[in-house]
Amino acid sequence: MTVRIRLSRGGSKKHPYYRVVAADQRAPRDGRFIEKLGSYNPLLPQDHQERLVLDVEKVKTWLQKGAQPTERLQKLFSNLGLCSAPAMREQPKKSAPKAKALERIKEKEEKAKAAAEAKAAAEAEAKAAAEEAPAEA
Numbered sequence: 001m002t003v004r005i006r007l008s009r010g011g012s013k014k015h016p017y018y019r020v021v022a023a024d025q026r027a028p029r030d031g032r033f034i035e036k037l038g039s040y041n042p043l044l045p046q047d048h049q050e051r052l053v054l055d056v057e058k059v060k061t062w063l064q065k066g067a068q069p070t071e072r073l074q075k076l077f078s079n080l081g082l083c084s085a086p087a088m089r090e091q092p093k094k095s096a097p098k099a100k101a102l103e104r105i106k107e108k109e110e111k112a113k114a115a116a117e118a119k120a121a122a123e124a125e126a127k128a129a130a131e132e133a134p135a136e137a
Helices: 056-065 071-080 101-134
Strands: 003-012 015-024 035-040 053-054
Touching: 003 071, 015 056, 035 101, 053 056, 053 071, 053 101
Parallel strands: none
Antiparallel strands: 003 015, 015 035, 035 053
């Protein structure tokens, strides 16, 4: 039996309220759980005391027994120093640009670089011409 520390949703529509519970991995999200460990109210500001209320000793006990927190709870627990933060990728592989899109991006960058170089060269020529004109007069 794999135990997960996860959120069990309560509250009403558009007003979520979660209980932090230790539950069997196969149990439904809002269904049977082994033990209630605390509560989480995402509607409160982040610095509010009652946003995340935990029985820290119970959480530590479950973590020592091998219970795995979900990614969201792992983030919240890492802020409290209970476990390490999850590895977060900036861009998932699934949504990364494919080969053709990468080619288009590369071409766009090359065109922008060429335009910037041409603009810099034109400005240099104009500056040189401006310096020569007053010297001749």
